[in-house]
Amino acid sequence: MQIEISVIIYMLAVFGFVAWNIKKGSFVFDPSKLIPILIFIAVLSVAILASMGIGLGIATTTIMKIGAAGILFSGTLPMVAAGIGLLRFGDEYGVNIFYARNHIGGIVDCVSSLVMIFVGLLIVRLDLAAVGFFFFMLLPFTSNALANSYYYTYQGRANK
Amino acid sequence: MIDLSFLNAFADSAFFWSALIFSVACAFTGLAAVRLSLKGEAVTSLMAISTFTTVAGVSLFLISLPELFNVGFARDTAIALLVVGSIGTIIFARLFRTGK
Incomplete structure (x- = not known):
């Protein structure tokens, strides 16, 4: 149950950020700054996990899979918006x-x-x-x- | 030491549900494209069918992943749809333009 709630919170956070971008009509954060920050956070997370005794490969795979889930979540809202546009x-x-x-x-x-x-x-x-x-x-x-x-x-x- | 089993389960669950929700969004867009292709004229239908092949290909590629449903043959179908669909759209658009 705890895992499902975490996934829902993660999904809502990504949806909220993408919706904020769409509502503003441009990027909320400049991609030239946002992408290095996200990469830095991922590397930092892997380093923290590795320093806690988890294997480097397992930590990297896990963090990258969470990132892939975030990308899939962020692609959902533009896809639905495009479908609504095609209908309207x-x-x-x-x-x-x-x-x-x-x-x-x-x-x-x-x-x-x-x-x-x-x-x-x-x-x-x-x-x-x-x-x-x-x-x-x-x-x-x-x-x-x-x-x-x-x-x-x-x-x-x-x-x- | 942090609980690795929770983190692994969260990553697997997040990836599964994100791919599933993205596939559902692709299905919605595909239905909208099919509706557009049935009511539009020739080039509009071609554009809508191109969009439909794209979303069908991506959905098939996602369900072929071992993290999801591991449907092996869907991968080949997805590659064929994505590559041949785009090239076929370009060829038919050229044919429509020349009017022959």
Whole structure:
């Protein structure tokens, strides 16, 4: 029971931080400072655990798995927001709503690929990270091809 | 000495529940994409199906992990969905653009 309550508190903390970022519309803490601080906290936690007699490998694996869980929790809220956006932006907004939908699709792709890369690195599954990286490299071309295709097909219909 | 069993159990439980909740969020987005693909025109449907293949691939990759459900064959399906889905989207978008 204590473990489940701890997981819920961890989840709510990550959700709250991501929601705070979304509400503000930009980063609450600058990523160039936040990411080194998070890495420093993880290294410090591993060092504290190792100094208490726990093996270095076990401590590292445990802390990295907790970090991977945090990344998965942080990817959940943008994914749900993208789903709500796909549901809400209907055809009543005109023909150019496609570009907003394409942007939402890009957010889904970006969140998915970043989650795959960082979770794969943190739980030491390099195939997950490699596929995520390949997908991350490919997704701008996909979004650009879709927008280009829509622009020229719509332009063709408008000319006719 | 700190209780390592609690920390290990917390890490396993947190990873399991986070991956499960992320998969549920992917399923919700996938359902929204399927709804969009059924009501939109051709390029919108292509975009929505591309989004659906992405979230399906990520969910399948997550359930193939040994920390979760350890479904081995889901990994190959996920790789095929993610790679071929993106390339197929680009190819079909080019085809739609040329109009042939």
